Amino acid sequence: MSARRTAWWFLSPALLVLGLFFVLPVIAALALSLTDYDLYALADIRNLRFVALQNYWDLLHRPLFWSALGNTFYFVAVGVPLSIGASLASALLLNSPLARIKPFFRTALFAPVVTTVVAVAVIWRYLFNTKYGLVNYGLAELGIHPIDWLDDPHWAMPTIIAFAVWKNLGYNMIIFLAGLQAIPADLYEAARIDGASAPRQFWHITLPMLKPTMLMVAILTVAGYFQLFAEPYVMTEGGPLQSTISVLYLMYEDGFKWWNLGVASAVAFLLFVIIFVVTMLLLKLARRGEQVDGASP
Numbered sequence: 001m002s003a004r005r006t007a008w009w010f011l012s013p014a015l016l017v018l019g020l021f022f023v024l025p026v027i028a029a030l031a032l033s034l035t036d037y038d039l040y041a042l043a044d045i046r047n048l049r050f051v052a053l054q055n056y057w058d059l060l061h062r063p064l065f066w067s068a069l070g071n072t073f074y075f076v077a078v079g080v081p082l083s084i085g086a087s088l089a090s091a092l093l094l095n096s097p098l099a100r101i102k103p104f105f106r107t108a109l110f111a112p113v114v115t116t117v118v119a120v121a122v123i124w125r126y127l128f129n130t131k132y133g134l135v136n137y138g139l140a141e142l143g144i145h146p147i148d149w150l151d152d153p154h155w156a157m158p159t160i161i162a163f164a165v166w167k168n169l170g171y172n173m174i175i176f177l178a179g180l181q182a183i184p185a186d187l188y189e190a191a192r193i194d195g196a197s198a199p200r201q202f203w204h205i206t207l208p209m210l211k212p213t214m215l216m217v218a219i220l221t222v223a224g225y226f227q228l229f230a231e232p233y234v235m236t237e238g239g240p241l242q243s244t245i246s247v248l249y250l251m252y253e254d255g256f257k258w259w260n261l262g263v264a265s266a267v268a269f270l271l272f273v274i275i276f277v278v279t280m281l282l283l284k285l286a287r288r289g290e291q292v293d294g295a296s297p
Helices: 003-033 039-043 054-060 063-095 102-114 117-127 134-141 156-181 185-193 198-209 211-226 230-235 247-257 261-295
Strands: none
Touching (some): 003 261, 054 261, 063 102, 063 156, 063 211, 063 247, 117 156, 156 211, 156 230, 185 198, 198 211, 211 261, 230 247, 247 261
8 A cells, every 4th residue: 555545544534524524514505505595495495496696695785794794803803913912921921930820820811711601701791781790890999980881882892802802811822832832942041141131032032933823823813703603692692783793693693583594604605705815814924924034134
């Protein structure tokens, strides 16, 4: 048996799982998005009609879709940098030789990741309650007028962003911590001998060595944040005034509230295309950065 054939045999289980749980659902979603599959077709398949790109055309002329897309991009544009920055800062603090009881803080910061989103979101609803919430109680003690966090269109999305950053802090922190511990200590020792300060060591050693880790964290975070659903579903139900409705939440409403499964599949496939394009852009930017670094003296 040739080496190539042996390699394919070893890869076949992973490829089978990838095909069953990724490729086939994507193809099925694409096929379903080209039909008017709804409650009537669900009752009798003979009511199913092929409508080609009509679902996509209707979506592009639907104001609610653009509103949901804008909310999703706002969530990603603000939430991803905050999430990456907070995770990196936490990893740097835990990686510092001055830090104490590191296992406790690692566990405490990672605990939200393994906690059910719905349960934690309910707790956050009480924390940000206008009348009885702990956050507004603290603001009142400082002489600040209470804020209607979840019922004000200007504050609802920032509150959800803060929740998402806190919820995903530990996951990215662990990845950054692994990346930091993989950086050779000799580099820092040589920099200290040359008189480099801590900020210069961070900018010229830590960040360049963390580029592959940063890219992976960025891709995972962007893909996860584009799939915003549970937070607005539990905390705001897409309100107020549809200021927190996301693309995935719109897909849920079309598919499981109004049973327009063809339209919901079109929304899902458009979201898949958006995530794919953004991921490719991140990879292209990373490769361009490597080329620039390689060309610099």
